[in-house]
Amino acid sequence: MSHPLDGCRERFERAKEHFELLDSEWLTWKRAAHEFVVEYDPDSGWHIFRTKYFDPPPLRLGVIASDYLHQLRATLDNLVCALAEMNGVTCGKHHRFPTTLDRANWRSDSGSMLKGLRRDHIAEIATVQPYTASYDPIHHPFAALDALNRLDKHRFLTPTALSFADSTPEVVVGKPGIALKEVLFRPGTPLETDGEFLRVSTEPCDEDPQLQLQSDLGVHISFGERPIRQGNLKRIGMAVNDVISRSIFQS
Numbered sequence: 001m002s003h004p005l006d007g008c009r010e011r012f013e014r015a016k017e018h019f020e021l022l023d024s025e026w027l028t029w030k031r032a033a034h035e036f037v038v039e040y041d042p043d044s045g046w047h048i049f050r051t052k053y054f055d056p057p058p059l060r061l062g063v064i065a066s067d068y069l070h071q072l073r074a075t076l077d078n079l080v081c082a083l084a085e086m087n088g089v090t091c092g093k094h095h096r097f098p099t100t101l102d103r104a105n106w107r108s109d110s111g112s113m114l115k116g117l118r119r120d121h122i123a124e125i126a127t128v129q130p131y132t133a134s135y136d137p138i139h140h141p142f143a144a145l146d147a148l149n150r151l152d153k154h155r156f157l158t159p160t161a162l163s164f165a166d167s168t169p170e171v172v173v174g175k176p177g178i179a180l181k182e183v184l185f186r187p188g189t190p191l192e193t194d195g196e197f198l199r200v201s202t203e204p205c206d207e208d209p210q211l212q213l214q215s216d217l218g219v220h221i222s223f224g225e226r227p228i229r230q231g232n233l234k235r236i237g238m239a240v241n242d243v244i245s246r247s248i249f250q251s
Contacts, residue, residue, distance in 0.1 A: 003250070004082040004083075004085060005079065005082050005244060005249060005250070007082070008075050008078045008082060008244045011071050011074055011078060012071070012075045012237075012244060014071050015068050015071035015075065015240070018064055018067045018068035019068050019237060021064055022061060022064040022065055022230070022233075023230075025058075025060065025061060025064065026061060026221065029055075029057055029058060029061070030219050032055070033054060033055045033057070034051050034053065034054045034055070034191065035051070036050060036197075036213075037049075037050055038050075038211055042207070045201050045202075045205045046201055047199065047200045047201070047202070047209070048198075049196065049197055049200070049213075050194055050195060050196050051191065051192065051193060051194065051195050051197065052193070052194075053193050054161070054192060054193050054195075056159075056160075056161060057159040057221055058159070059156070059158065059159065061159040061221070062156055062159045062224075065157050065223050066152050066157050068233065068237070069145060069157075069236075070152070072236060072237060073097075073145055073149045076096075076145075076240060076243065077095070077096045077097050079097060079249070080095050080096060080097050080113065080114060080117070080125075083117050083118070083249060084114075084116045084117055087116055087117055087118050087121075088116075089115070089116030094112050094115065095113060095114070095115070096113050097113070097125070098113045098114065098125070098129065099129070099130055099140075099145070099146040100130060100131050101131055101137045101138065103131040106126060106131065110122055120248060121248065124246060124248050124249070125243075128239070128243055129142070130142055130143040141232075141235055141236040141238075141239035141240075144236060148223070148228065151224050151225060152224070155224065155225065156224075157223040157224040158223070158224065159222070159223055160222050160223075161220070161221055162220040162221065162229070164186075164187065164189050164191070164197050164220075167187075168185040168187075169198065169213050169215045170213070170214040170215040171183055171198075171200055171211055171212070171214070172211070172212050172214050173202060173210065173211060174209070174210030174212055175206065175208070175210045178209040179202065179203050180200065180201075180202060181201040182200070182201045183198070183199070183200050184198070184199040184200075185197070185198050186198070191219065
């Protein structure tokens with residue numbers, strides 16, 4: 001038997017497919033996007049890791065991200081319309097899922113966007129609003145989703161590689177009798193050709209200690225004018241899924 005929220009769930013499943021495609025193509029790009037070389041400085045004893053070359057992320061990633069975000073935003077708006085109709089109210093153009101940043105605006109936002117919904121449904125939607133966050137509400141998943149969707153209507157969500165990840169990569173020495181002495185990693189290093197991102201010294205000093213990176217460098221990507229990392233896109237999807245799965249909306 002069908003349920004009024006079945007369409008929301010199908011939209012979310014479609015959004016997941018877009019994200020899986022985005023993640024797959026992002027990994028494919030990342031594996032081939034950069035190559036590094038290690039240079040030895042005999043004066044200082046440092047082994048310096050540099051990017052040999054770097055290819056920017058393909059624009060296609062921005063198209064897939066746009067599809068993903070559109071489905072998520074539509075999922076939330078479809079939820080509101082479904083809840084209105086479950087309460088015997090015809091869905092209108094004013095019905096949409098609010099993303100209220102300031103608590104002072106909630107009464108007016110909910111009064112228009114959630115008109116005709118049951119009081120308990122409105123109260124539940126209030127609990128997931130950006131203004132309830134313990135941090136800056138502009139960084140709330142739904143605030144980010146709303147901002148990116150509005151931007152996407154007018155501007156292309158250009159993917160931009162920001163930097164290597166924040167955690168120090170694991171370095172191993174392949175030459176017997178040589179040990180790591182110090183590892184200096186530069187998190188947030190802009191990705192550019194010939195850019196230094198890591199320095200390693202050994203004990204004793206050796207021109208070729210056969211250094212190898214054993215962990216992923218974890219390239220960050222942002223989309224559009226408002227920097228948002230790819231990992232945060234997944235968190236937006238998780239927040240949407242949390243809302244449409246709440247038991248209070250199932251009856």
